[in-house]
Amino acid sequence: MEKKRSLRQRLGDEHVAGYIFSLPFIIGFLMFMLIPMVMSLYLSFCKYDIQNPATFIGLKNYIDIFHDKSFWKALRVTCYYALIGTPLKVIFALIVALILARDTKLTGFYRAAYYLPSIIGGSVAVAILWRRMFEPTGTINAILSVVFPGMTNFNWFGEKSAIWVLIVLTVWQFGSSMLIFLSALKQINRELYEAAMVDGANKWKQFWKVTLPLLTPTVFFNLVQQTINSFLAFTQSKLITDGQPKDSTLFYTLYVYRKAFPNMGKSQMGYASALAWIMLVIISCVTALLFWSRSKWVYED
């Protein structure tokens, strides 16, 4: 028969203490993640305009989505942005990390300076600044017109180029990937380079044969992280271009937002919830694909 123990003793138990300490997270997770997710799953089968009670309509939202031209457009735009923007960003981060890996007096300053855009990157202020810079009479055209006189009134927010304004912004925000690359570079054993040098490998060969293979786990991590981030990007699309022109910069998340909170008329929260669940499936598939490819190119010790 078990002895009766005091509350104090029970609280002293290692796993009880563990649960208590993780309670804030568990409560936060339940209230702000799990409950809203369950609700949105239910609402995705409903017609719901927020102001009036939801009515169950089965799979209608999902069926309508597949006939919705704007859905396919938003999906195309988001994939384009994620599949072009993310690799560019990771490559750029790697290049800068390689340059900053050498220890000089100013390295610390440069690291901080290059990391800055990532901290302020998602902010409203940068989005507005970015828009101003790329306006026909903005800074970018003023600088470019010095070299190319024809650029004076180039419209960056045209149907083909607008998405590139957003891609350039995401590439510019390479800071957090760069920091991760930097710490990974530090962990590469110096002896490997010495051995490679003895074997007569030049800097270029050292990079391809030593640095890059040992960095692949980090590349993989950054790629997964940034791909997910790209699929979920919102601020840029909402504030810089508002999806225009002709929905050529309509990110998926912005489309979901517009359906949930339209400028005019009733909210289509049920439809928006269905869109969000489809996005979840898509991101899961892309991530699964990346993990599946892991064994093909990621070097593990």
Next chain:
Amino acid sequence: MKRKAISILMASVLALTLAACGGSTPAASAEPAAEAAPAEEAAPAEAAPAEEAAPAEAAAPVDSELVVGTYDPASAGDVTVGFGWWGNQVRDEVTKAATDYFTSVYPNVKFNLNAQTWNDYWAQMTSFSSSDTLPDLMQQDYAYFEQWVEAGDLLDLTPYVESGALDLSKLPESIVDTGRSATDGHIYAVCAGMNAPALSYNKTLTDELGIEIPDNMTWDQFVDISKEIYEKSGVGVLFHNLNSENPITYYARGLGHGALFEAEGVTVTPEEMEKFYQRLQDGVKDGWLFSTEKCASVDMATIPQSPLVFGSDPSVRSWCAFNFSNQYVAFANAAEADGIELGITSWPEDNPTKANYLKPSQFFSVTTDTQNPDLAVAILNYLINDPQANTLLRAERGIPANSEVAAAIADEVSKTDATYPIIVNYLDFVAENSETIFPPLPAYAGTVNTDVIQHLSEEALDPATSETPATLGQAFVDEANAIAADY
């Protein structure tokens, strides 16, 4: 042991969740709280809550230096009243001035002001509506208030009007009626001011070019003038916010349809819409009308950045802006900063006197989430009927519908605001050159705006489009009717 630990965990989660729910209860059940709070706080002053007063005989107005109706705001205790609106910088300032003045007379009443742009306002209010935390007073729109009445978010003001707590006797009957819901005929919204569609134009520029802008322009006259301005100065025309039914409604009225939207669908035929899109395509082809890509490169949401008043190069400027007469104040303010003088006239259309209309620019409503309905109604009464309040509001929301107030403030507002007499003149002109307004829009119209009108206008204004005006016209009618049928 493990099971016990889990049950402790579950119990604590439950306890905390309940505690959290408890915290939000007062907000969630605003109705009982609303009844309890004034009863407690205003116990001595039995200042006859509106519903108890006999509807027939109007209660005596409170002896106050402000026109607040029959409820004494001093008896409300220390309260904070929420007030939300969409608008612009000028509106934010004048509304703050009017509410500050109210607080200076009734220091127990503080305001929680919530100013948004049109786009953000509805998103925010919709989410407030679902959590029952709407501000006590909210600005409403002629086109969409029916949807809010349906959802039960707006307080029925009829009993307050009958008891005299809300005095609408100085407003023309036809204006009071614009705030009635079509479903039950009760008053849910009060007109905050009158306006009309108005074309604001850069008078400095047209004077420089020696071009006279006539009133009641036809579309062809407008095209000729725009071409001439474009050829001489490079300044074009930003036609309209692309996602708005306003220009199409105006066009349809010009053709003789009273309204654009009816319960089962749109009134216009595909052939009529073909002509509309033909105009846009021709304008873009001739260069004077902003193309889709050019529209994307300019800011259309805020007045100080509007191409009428902002932009360092003629190619990103528009010589006119399609807006409403009450917005003229804000445009004129922004233009003044740039050294531009503005003019005002009617929107161009082939039958301008049939197309034009006077309308309530916007409404004030009391929401059902208010904890102090009597106080909110008293403040509403102040905003509508108090001359001092309306002097401070500077008729930015339109000319006051209370004709006595409109007359009383004319001199004072004209002193500080040179645009006031211009707007009054313009509204007088519209009153003589217009027909009655269309009924409030059916609920599906908003979805047509965002899902159909925007896409088709962008297509029409794209010089590289493969669509013809005929296919666009057909698509407009088909898609709008499909949405109407599915609503």
